[in-house]
Amino acid sequence: MRAVVKDGIGVFNPQGFLDGNNSPVLLTIDDIKATEQLKVDMILISLKKVIFFNKNGLDIFVKLLINLRSKMHIIIGFCDYDQKKYRAIMKFYEKDINFSLFRTQKIASLFASTNRADAHTVLVYNDDASQRSTMAIELFDHGHNPVIAQNKRDFEEKKQNKDAYFAIVEDTFLGLFGHKVASRVSGNAVIYTVSNYLDAEISDNFNLTYHMNSLNVGFRLFIIDAYKVVSMNIHAFNFFAKLSSAAAEYNATICFVGLTFEKTPEKFKEDLEDSGIMFFDNMDDILKDKELLEELGAGGSTAVKHKRTINKVIVNELPRFIDATVSTIEMMTNATANKEAASIDQLHIPDTENKLASSIGFYGDMDGMVILVFPKEIAKKTCEILIGEETDDEEAILDALAELVNIIGGRVKSLLGEYKVSVDITLPRTYNNLDSLLEMIQGKKGVQVDLNFDNDKFIFFLTR
Template identity: 45%
Template sequence: MKPVIKKRIAVYYPQGFIDSNNAPFILTNESIDWILRQDDVKMVLVSLKRVVFFNINGITILLDGMKKIRDEVNNMIIGFCDYNIVQYETIKRFFYRNLDFSLYKTFRIASLFTTPSLNQESILVWNENYEQRNLQSIELFERGYNPIVVHKKEDFLEYLKREDAYDEVIEDTYIGSVGIVPFARVSGSAVIYTFTGYLDGSIDEQFDYAYHQKALRTGFKLFIFDMKNIVSMNMKVIDFFERLLREVGNYDGNVVIVNLKENETVIRIKQELEELGIRFFETLEEILNNKRLVAELGGTIKEEHSSSKSITKDLVVHLPSFINATVSTLEMMLGVSAVKTGKIQIKDLEVADGDKKLASSIGFYGDLEGIIILVFPFALAKKSCSMMIGEEIKTLGEVLDSLAEFVNVIAGRVKTHLAEQNIGISITLPRTYASTNELIEALNLGKGIQVDLKFENDLFTFFLTR
């Protein structure tokens, strides 16, 4: 089947059934080769408007074909459009462990993400997941649209009644990101994994070993498994934890488990895991609020980073991509414009009142290699993170946790900007620091490019180094 190209999107329009028998005739090798010869295609979608039935086998075959295109073309977006709510929920349920493709309720919505705004149209954005709300809004903002973000379903429903307040509505839409691990997060110097439901031998399929390996190579040594959403488990999980503990042990790290609900089977599993060397704690806070315990468990990272590496010409050339992604994200969240203060300079990191400011860092490697460092006053970090998740953040610990997610969003935008220039990078895990002194102790920084910006009265520092 030959796709239709419009607004930089190649769309397939199958009819009737999508299963293992007819899916291979939709995305044929010939049509894939044809798309690869087109210079201006930024997105490949399969429309479901004429589809009356599909199963997981048929959808998987279509995805395999689209992923061949994505493997050949940097930053190619793939996915589905023109579905109803039942089809949307079904696809999400099929691929909930690895939803690395996009879903657009209509072709019109998809086209908003490939074409710039001509009249700063107002777009009302709703998604239950705050990360999706923010990701969609930031992408729209960068294309010149005016995203209206609401953080509660009741607010969205009220806004819908005001038809004169918006030009388009985005809901039941999902932007897929390759490599995003929904069950892992970083808190301080610990990686926290969470699972849901019943744990058995399938934990091997749920766990992202590539992500875990990246954490180990980055220098993380404390891995916490939060079991608060686990109903129960069987003895097969012991093999998983034994292998994981052996691997973590090669890096002198530790595995701990918190919030475990005990029953007769779980008690036996706990005894076996304790014999292997895994420690158990009642709550996550019991660990994270005890700096001495965190240090004892290996939660202090001294990153292997050589200050002898100097800033490269390639990093200087692509500085606008880094700055634009950072500034547009902050401007979208805060609703205020950034003002540059002083000159852009190559120098050692200099921050006034550094002991009173929070910092975050995230590394990248591939066609370019380096580290992005962001320094925030506490008030700016608190406001940015509160806007991101849609509720007030109060404590330092909450701000640092959210700041890791925030810098991850910015790094993802940098990755997208560079991919549009055919530059591929991968991103490491984000780190957060309670002060710039803590940052300097953890990283052996060399000279880098420093850009100081003001958001109203708050001074923010961007630093790009190797």
């Protein structure tokens, strides 16, 4: 069984009956190895389709999850259960519970760092006061607005006003969280959250590949949320100085927010400022100041200092990228996709109205980005198998488009792997406004292939 990944959360979906006999065979060694390669904030086991489980069955999953946490520094636990199942798990593990429980995946996503930090108002209740506080702090840290019910009665009263809350967090428990430097995207800025004492370990816990890739796909503003940092030593200082030099090559900006200098030498601040890092007291000083955001590069239109262009290595592999795209579209639509025209030039979209796009980056032995541009109706048709029902909900279509490029990325990865070219893929991005896509790629040259299936046209663009 493989984990389904969405919004930075990998979820296993076992079904039926879970006990000590069958739980070990649900996840094979290959499944676990594949999970270790995932770039996720959380790995959860969904209990939605499990009608019966016992402690022996859960123990096996818990052991596997704890191993994954120690290797991947992520949040682990269970999700999608009712109150009866929640009580059973709490009873099984009592005070020895070192994993998290999220009643739904929607609730789990509020605690995942990768997700877009749209601020949501969330009602929170737990019998345990320390759990209530922990959840409130974590939710607040993730950019949400938690409303805490102080007791059951208060909770029941507040719960009546369901529409006031994006989610009601109950029957949820936060166990040990991962220790990785959490990252999330807010608008066009990438926010990293660091805490405690920063030392040489920062280079292990910071996902440098993700950072470089974010630079490659066009992010220009990186904010380091350092409210919870006590101090940093010279090793951490050097790390951030190097990060700043790398960012300068892309004309990107790095900002620290909330860092205090009671225990950190003021000299560090001066030297980091010299290397181009900026310091702010509050996150809102940046995120709510549109002019400043533009100035710092979060508008996405900043010119790249060293514009990277398509190269021979990528052009040589082009047939595999096209194959991956065409075969994916064919698989999902049962229609034959054909190549119409190919050219090496800037991305040319005849009419940007009523079009949607998605992109996915790849990096490793070679790096670059695949962009697909579809007329809205065609995007809907292409993703019908993923959407499942008739919908005009643009968000659902964009979600499905993200899943589509994820599949294409997965196929490219395996096709290139057959030729000993090893690449990893990034999280997909979607665009409902093609102007922001064009701003992001900033006139870069690439290979544009016009494709059609059933006489419906769409654009494939491969660039660096």
